[in-house]
Amino acid sequence: MSVSVGTPEPSFDPVASAQSSRRSILRRVWARGNGRAGLIIIVLMVLLGLVSLIGIQPHGPNDQQVFQALKGPSWSHPFGTDSFGRDIFSRVQHGIVLSLEISVIAVALCTVVGTLAGVAAGFLGGVVSATIMGFADLLFAIPSILLALAIVTALGPGTLDSALAIGIGYSPIFARVVRGPVLAVREADYVKAGTVLGFSRRRILFRHILPAVSGILAVQVTLALGWAILTEASLSFLGLGPPPPASSLGLMVSDGTNFARIAWWNLAFPAAAISALIIGFNLFGDALRDVFDPSSGRD
Amino acid sequence: MSAVGSTIASQPVPPSAPEGGARRRGRGLARWLGFTVLRAVATLVGVAIVIFIVLRLLPGNQITASLGVSAGLLTPAQHRSLNHFYGIGQPLPTQFWNWADGLLHGNLGLSTQSGRTVTSLIGTALPVTLELAILAMIIGLILGITTGVLAAAYPGRFGDWFGQTFALFGLAIPSFVIGAALVAILSDVFHYFPSSKAYAGLFSDPWLNIQQLFFPALTLGIGVGAAVMRTTRGAMLDVSRQAFVRSARGKGLSHYAVTIRHVLRNALIPITTMSGIQFGYLLGGTVIVEQIFVLPGLGRLLITSIQEHDYAVAQGATLVFALGFVLVNILTDTVYAFIDPRVRRA
Amino acid sequence: MTDVGVSPESGPPGRSAADDEPALVVRDLTIGIRRKRRTTMIVHGVNLDVGAGERLGIVGESGSGKSLTMLAVMGLLSPPLEVLEGSIRLAGRELVGASEDELRAIRGSEVAMIYQDPMTSLDPMFRVGDQVAEGPLAHGGDRHAVAAQVRSGLSEVGFADPGRVERQYPHELSGGMRQRVMIASALIGAPRLLIADEPTTALDVTIQRQILRLVRRLQAEHGMAVAWITHDLGVVAQFAQRVSVMYAGRVVETAPTRALFRAPQHPYTAALLNSLPTTLQPGGRLVQIAGTPPDAASPPAGCAFHPRCPQAIDRCATDTPVLEERRTGGAAACWVPPERWT
Numbered sequence: 012m013s014v015s016v017g018t019p020e021p022s023f024d025p026v027a028s029a030q031s032s033r034r035s036i037l038r039r040v041w042a043r044g045n046g047r048a049g050l051i052i053i054v055l056m057v058l059l060g061l062v063s064l065i066g067i068q069p070h071g072p073n074d075q076q077v078f079q080a081l082k083g084p085s086w087s088h089p090f091g092t093d094s095f096g097r098d099i100f101s102r103v104q105h106g107i108v109l110s111l112e113i114s115v116i117a118v119a120l121c122t123v124v125g126t127l128a129g130v131a132a133g134f135l136g137g138v139v140s141a142t143i144m145g146f147a148d149l150l151f152a153i154p155s156i157l158l159a160l161a162i163v164t165a166l167g168p169g170t171l172d173s174a175l176a177i178g179i180g181y182s183p184i185f186a187r188v189v190r191g192p193v194l195a196v197r198e199a200d201y202v203k204a205g206t207v208l209g210f211s212r213r214r215i216l217f218r219h220i221l222p223a224v225s226g227i228l229a230v231q232v233t234l235a236l237g238w239a240i241l242t243e244a245s246l247s248f249l250g251l252g253p254p255p256p257a258s259s260l261g262l263m264v265s266d267g268t269n270f271a272r273i274a275w276w277n278l279a280f281p282a283a284a285i286s287a288l289i290i291g292f293n294l295f296g297d298a299l300r301d302v303f304d305p306s307s308g309r310d
Numbered sequence: 311m312s313a314v315g316s317t318i319a320s321q322p323v324p325p326s327a328p329e330g331g332a333r334r335r336g337r338g339l340a341r342w343l344g345f346t347v348l349r350a351v352a353t354l355v356g357v358a359i360v361i362f363i364v365l366r367l368l369p370g371n372q373i374t375a376s377l378g379v380s381a382g383l384l385t386p387a388q389h390r391s392l393n394h395f396y397g398i399g400q401p402l403p404t405q406f407w408n409w410a411d412g413l414l415h416g417n418l419g420l421s422t423q424s425g426r427t428v429t430s431l432i433g434t435a436l437p438v439t440l441e442l443a444i445l446a447m448i449i450g451l452i453l454g455i456t457t458g459v460l461a462a463a464y465p466g467r468f469g470d471w472f473g474q475t476f477a478l479f480g481l482a483i484p485s486f487v488i489g490a491a492l493v494a495i496l497s498d499v500f501h502y503f504p505s506s507k508a509y510a511g512l513f514s515d516p517w518l519n520i521q522q523l524f525f526p527a528l529t530l531g532i533g534v535g536a537a538v539m540r541t542t543r544g545a546m547l548d549v550s551r552q553a554f555v556r557s558a559r560g561k562g563l564s565h566y567a568v569t570i571r572h573v574l575r576n577a578l579i580p581i582t583t584m585s586g587i588q589f590g591y592l593l594g595g596t597v598i599v600e601q602i603f604v605l606p607g608l609g610r611l612l613i614t615s616i617q618e619h620d621y622a623v624a625q626g627a628t629l630v631f632a633l634g635f636v637l638v639n640i641l642t643d644t645v646y647a648f649i650d651p652r653v654r655r656a
Numbered sequence: 657m658t659d660v661g662v663s664p665e666s667g668p669p670g671r672s673a674a675d676d677e678p679a680l681v682v683r684d685l686t687i688g689i690r691r692k693r694r695t696t697m698i699v700h701g702v703n704l705d706v707g708a709g710e711r712l713g714i715v716g717e718s719g720s721g722k723s724l725t726m727l728a729v730m731g732l733l734s735p736p737l738e739v740l741e742g743s744i745r746l747a748g749r750e751l752v753g754a755s756e757d758e759l760r761a762i763r764g765s766e767v768a769m770i771y772q773d774p775m776t777s778l779d780p781m782f783r784v785g786d787q788v789a790e791g792p793l794a795h796g797g798d799r800h801a802v803a804a805q806v807r808s809g810l811s812e813v814g815f816a817d818p819g820r821v822e823r824q825y826p827h828e829l830s831g832g833m834r835q836r837v838m839i840a841s842a843l844i845g846a847p848r849l850l851i852a853d854e855p856t857t858a859l860d861v862t863i864q865r866q867i868l869r870l871v872r873r874l875q876a877e878h879g880m881a882v883a884w885i886t887h888d889l890g891v892v893a894q895f896a897q898r899v900s901v902m903y904a905g906r907v908v909e910t911a912p913t914r915a916l917f918r919a920p921q922h923p924y925t926a927a928l929l930n931s932l933p934t935t936l937q938p939g940g941r942l943v944q945i946a947g948t949p950p951d952a953a954s955p956p957a958g959c960a961f962h963p964r965c966p967q968a969i970d971r972c973a974t975d976t977p978v979l980e981e982r983r984t985g986g987a988a989a990c991w992v993p994p995e996r997w998t
Contacts, residue, residue, distance in 0.1 A: 149356040152632050154594030160616060161361070161628070241484050245598055248486045249613065264490055268602075271494035278494060282487045290482040553776040560730055560771075561791035561841065562764035565756075575781050651825045652780055 039302045046298025052291030056284070060107030070098040072105040072258050081274045091276035093266070097258075099276060103284050106260035109253060110288065113174045114239035120178030122232055125185020130224070132186065133193025134216065144190070147183035155180035159242060163251045170253055177242045181235050188231050189224055196223040226303040233299055237292030244285045260285045346643060350636045357632040361625055362406050421615070421623045428626040431611060436630060439596050439607035441512060441519075443634075445527035446592055450534025451585065457535070458542025459574065465547065473539055480536025485595050489529040489602040496525065509606050526603040530595045534588045541584040545577035552576070578649050586642035590635050677748050679849040679881035680706040680729065680767075685742035687724050687733065688953075697740065698952045699724050699905040703979055706849060706881045708747075711872075713896030713913070714885045715928070717949050721905040722885045726851045730769050731759035747848050764791035768842035769851040773858050774834035778826040785810070785822025788841045795845070809840040813870060832863040836870070843874060850875070852884045856891070868895055889932060893917065901925050904960035905952040907979060911986025921988035923967045923997070959991070967992045 040046035062068070069089065070076075076096035084091045090099035128147070132140040150158065162176035196202060202219055246252045247261030255262065260281045267278030421428055461473035496502045504521040512519045549555065550573050558568045597609035608627055615623035647653045682704040688697035699721040706712045716722045727733050729744055731751065744751040746767055751759065768791075771777045778787055785806055792802045810818035813836040826834055835855055842850055852871065856864035872895060875882050884895055892899050892913065899916045901909045901924065909922040920926040927945045947964035950956055956963055962972035969992055977989040 145356075149353060149360065151590070152353050152357050152635050153360065153628065154590055154597075154631060154635065156594035156597055157612065157628055157631060160597070160613065161624075237482070241482075244484055245486055248484075249598065249601065261486070264487060268490045268494060271490075272498040275494075278490060282491070286479075286483045286487060289484070290478060293478065293482050553771060553773055554779040556732060557771060557777045557838070557841075558779070558790070559732060560763055560769045561794065562760050562762070562845075563790060563794045564760065567794065572779050572781075576779070650781065652827050 036299075036302055040295070040298045043298045043301060045294045046302075049291050049294025049296070049298060052287055053295060056107060056288050056291060057111065060104050060111060063101065063104035063108060068098075068101040068104050070101050072101040073097060073256050074101075081270065081277075083274070084276055090280040091274065093263075093274075093277055094270060099263075099280055102258035102263060103260070103280055105258045106263060106281060107284060107288065109170070109257060109259050110240050110243055110285070113170055113177070113243045113253075114236050116171070116174035117177035117181070117239045117243070118232060118235045120174065121180075121182040121185055121235065122228070124178070125182040126189050126224070126228065128182065128186040129189025130193050130216070130220065133190040134197060134212075134220065140190075143186060147186045150180070150183040156242065156245060159246055160249070160251065163246060173243055173246055173252055176246070177239050180242065181238060185231060185235070188227060192224050192227055193220055196220050230296055230299045230303060233292055233296035237289045237296060240285065240288050240292065342647075346640055350640060353636055354629070354632060358410065358625075358629055359406070361628045361632075421620050428622045431623055432608065432626055432630055435606060435608045435611045435627075437511065438509065438605055439600070439609060442523055442527055442530070442596055442599070442605065442607060443589070443592055445523055446530035446534060446595075447585070447589060449527055449531030450538055450588065450592075453531060453535030454538025455542050455581065458539040459546060459569075461539070461543045462546035462550075463569065470543075473543065477536040477539045480532045480539075485529050485533055486598045486602060488532060489526065489599055492525050492529060493602060522603075522605070526599045526605060529599055529602075530592055533595065534585075534592060537588050538581060538584055541580050542577060545580045546573055549573045549576045575649070579646065582642055582645050582649065586638055589638045593631050593634055678705055678707050678745075679710070679747060680704065680883065681743075681745040682725070682729070683743045683745075685725060685728060685744060686740045687721070687728055687737060688740050689736045690738060690740065691736075695740065696953045697905070698737070699728075700955075701742070702902070702905070702907050704883075704900055704907060704910075706883050708848070708881060709875075709879045710881050711875060711895060711897045712881070712883045713892035713899045714883060714902060715887065715889065715892055715899055716885075716902035717887060719904075719949055719952055720902040721952055722902050723853050725902075726769065726853060726883060726885060729851065730763060730767060731756075732769075761795070764842075764847070765795055765845040766847055767849045767851065768845055768847040769853060770835070770838045770842050770855045772854040774831050774838055774855070775858070777838060778834055780826055782825075783822065784824050784826060784829065784837050787826075788822070788837060788844060791841060791845055805844055806840075809844045810837070812843070812874065813837070813840045814866075831859050832866065835859060835863075835867055839867075839871065839874070843878065846878065847880060849881045849883065852882060854885055854887070857886070857888075864891075865894075871895075889928060901928070904950050904955045906960060906989065908961065908990070909986065909988040910979065911982075911984060911988075915984040915986055919984050919994065921982045921984060921986060921994060922990045923965045923992070924961050925988075926994075926997075927964075927966075959989075967997050 041050065063072075069087065074097060076092070078096065079088070079092050080094055080096040082088060082092045088098050088100065090103060093099055093102070128143045132143040158180050159173075159176035162179065163172055166172040166175070196219060199219075202215055205215055205219070243252060243259070244261035244264070247259040248265045250262070250265070252259045252261055263281035264278060264285070267274075267281060270277045421431055424431070457469075457473040457476060461470040464470055504518065504525075509522060510518040546569075555568060555572055558572050563571075596607060597613060599605070600607040600610040601613065608630060612624060612627040612631070614620075615627060682702055685699060685702040685704075686697055687699035688695055702721070702725050704712075704714070704725070714722045714726075724733070724737070728739050729746065729751065731754070733739070739752050742752060746762065749762070749766075751762075778784070788806045788809060789802050792805060793799070797805075806822060807818040810821055815821045815833075815836065821829075821833075821837075826837075829837065838855070850871075856867050859867065868891065871882065871884075874880075884891065886892060896913050898910065898912050900907050901916075901922065903924050909916070909920065909925050911921065916925065917929065920929055924945075927943075931943045931945060933942060945964055950960055950963075956973075958974045959965070959968070959972045959977050962968040965972065967990075971991050975991070977991050979987040979989045981987050982993075
């Protein structure tokens with residue numbers, strides 16, 4: 012007999028989570044330390060990037076001031092300048108925007124594809140499920156960065172191509188993660204009752220299965236964003252992202268390593284920006300996961 | 311590449327065992343082995359096809375890539391003979407069949423860049439990556455399991471806080487950032503350049519070899535360690551809540567015995583799952599780390615071959631990566647069977 | 657063994673006379689959670705006795721605190737639960753305030769516990785024989801001697817082929833077999849007191865009877881005391897010499913089994929007995945106790961049962977009754993004696 016005080020912690024119950032209201036979830040996420048921190052970091056970084064689009068930036072990201080090359084942080088150049096005399100602060104701002112752009116597209120892509128695949132596999136079962144899951148396993152077997160590499164090389168570097176490459180790599184994860192709750196809800200007694208009562212498949216799908224999946228989807232989307240930013244940075248680090256003069260953060264880090272000894276700010280600030288973005292999304296995603304699935308082992 | 315996918319870890323559900331299945335033990339094991347190998351082969355074939363197709367989508371073809379601008383100076387006859395040599399221009403399925411056939415005979419083709427056989431190129435590069443991956447895995451497991459056990463043993467206290475912060479940063483900071491920072495610090499602060507010397511194999515110069523591989527392995531190992539730490543901590547806490555842990559305490563076992571004998575042993579199952587997944591990410595991570603630390607491994611070979619449209623090499627290298635991943639999966643399953651008696655009897 | 661402890665006369669009334677030292681004496685045991693702003697009590701001042709070699713049944717609904725009380729005896733309360741007040745004397749030795757080392761020394765050797773769910777109470781990773789041997793080995797037993805003890809213990813609980821069973825894993829055994837293994841595990845240390853926390857609730861009725869008979873036999877052979885927790889009065893009738901009834905974290909009645917069934921002294925006990933289907937005429941309705949059990953952490957003022965009690969008087973809402981001796985040989989905590997029941 013369990014000795015836990017009060018009610019025992021439920022494990023992830025897609026049936027129950029379908030009924031939680033959206034507002035209460037946000038509040039609970041905000042109540043947690045990691046949720047608060049993550050959300051604040053994300054908002055700050057996103058704002059930092061977005062304001063550059065309306066002109067709030069120290070200089071244009073591609074303005075070269077050759078006589079100012081490789082100068083350290085100062086009032087006019089908060090993050091210093093690079094070897095072309097470009098202001099790193101502005102470039103970081105644009106780098107953030109670029110990262111977010113690519114990541115959002117990539118995650119949108121893999122969410123749609125992965126969720127469709129997962130729902131289909133879970134809902135329809137049988138051969139469909141076997142085929143989809145087999146395909147997912149296949150994509151899994153290829154390390155995702157290799158896949159992204161091959162695709163980017165095939166399609167050429169660029170924003171959309173990067174997004175596509177990254178998105179395809181993460182889709183199998185969505186499919187797998189979504190399939191579980193779909194199966195669980197499909198087997199739930201109230202859904203079976205609905206079928207007996209003559210509910211159409213479409214009704215069951217939209218009114219019962221999708222809401223159950225939304226919780227786990229929210230968690231995965233957040234984590235996927237973090238992962239996409241990381242992969243995008245890795246790809247552009249390797250020179251496979253949007254080509255110069257685009258200020259992608261990974262490329263800045265790559266260039267920055269050449270000047271690390273004499274101008275550490277070339278390496279430090281873009282690296283910090285990438286890390287902050289990823290940490291923010293990870294923290295937020297963790298908090299979301301804690302809210303949806305308290306038994307995930309974090310007290 | 312640091313991994314973010316800690317939610318992917320799914321617990322293996324031990325199949326229900328028939329009662330008194332001792333007699334079926336031998337047969338069951340052989341059957342399980344058979345299925346596993348079959349699945350592995352199917353996956354590999356699928357991977358081979360996917361890679362083959364993706365690479366064929368590359369614009370430009372091998373000849374122009376390898377000869378560069380001078381390709382335009384070839385006569386049609388020279389073009390045709392080169393086409394024939396490299397197997398271009400034939401229908402795709404034929405090309406695939408030829409390649410697969412060669413593969414089964416140990417012939418992976420020729421590199422258009424260097425003229426060496428793909429097999430020899432891979433043969434030189436593979437040990438480097440293998441050593442790197444194994445070293446990184448060892449570092450990651452040691453880091454992850456020890457911090458995880460300590461964090462779970464003193465939840466809410468310093469060890470836990472420290473471990474979780476380490477996990478957070480270890481997972482979030484990209485491996486290339488860690489690697490770049492390490493290289494910068496080592497060379498600029500400590501004036502330490504093991505990679506400036508030519509790569510030394512493990513058996514030719516062990517000391518130099520370890521020096522050259524340690525920091526790349528550490529870079530990758532931090533990501534692995536972070537994910538493993540989280541899984542360890544979570545699993546230890548989950549298992550401690552199980553009824554049999556209370557039974558063990560009720561018999562008068564010491565806290566240490568209960569933790570190590572019962573809790574950790576059961577926690578090893580999800581830890582093994584996570585380790586297998588991490589190894590997959592690790593293979594991808596070698597690509598980046600070998601660039602940063604200038605190691606002549608498979609990852610670097612892969613990037614260069616893709617950029618140079620050296621199909622045969624790219625295919626071969628990717629296939630080897632996929633094979634590695636599949637082997638790790640098999641290894642993981644074997645480890646399950648070793649740890650969990652419920653799996654063995656199926 | 658330290659000091660002698662409580663003498664028979666100073667114990668609460670209702671205990672059968674025993675020459676030996678009582679196996680367990682619990683006085684005013686209060687268990688709860690101590691937080692910065694307030695303390696929440698779940699078990700309120702429980703008094704229990706188990707004489708040497710005696711079979712006590714502890715009856716109560718879920719949430720009555722019966723399991724917590726026994727876990728406190730073993731020192732197995734999981735934080736933040738703790739013993740706030742009271743005394744637990746096991747064969748005369750005070751356990752409240754004892755160090756973890758002291759508690760560990762008595763667990764498995766002086767007192768042993770078997771649990772409700774045999775499916776999850778054994779570690780799936782280890783062979784059954786190893787798990788039975790674990791306890792004695794941890795207490796410093798010799799490996800060969802313990803191995804022999806394991807085999808004889810397994811044979812004692814009814815396994816025809818102990819050598820085979822000890823090499824099996826828990827998932828290869830049925831629920832009833834696992835429970836027998838747990839009993840063997842518990843008994844191997846020859847404890848003075850065996851605590852059985854609803855060990856048969858998760859098993860089907862035929863197995864339940866087997867286990868009951870097994871424990872009765874072993875108890876008689878080893879001369880150990882048994883505290884059997886259950887919510888099933890039928891089990892109590894078959895097994896216990898004395899019964900303690902718990903409600904909302906308190907003991908409301910204690911009596912020898914026959915006396916309890918023939919002449920219950922507390923309205924709650926009476927209501928429990930009344931609800932048993934055996935007293936029903938064919939076609940009659942099942943009797944319930946009106947209302948629902950209270951939250952043990954915040955029981956009603958006065959007697960916790962008074963909102964549901966058909967015999968409640970004004971005093972019941974304000975004063976909490978204490979256990980008082982009754983003529984039948986037991987004790988009950990109630991302001992209204994049976995003579996005045998309606």
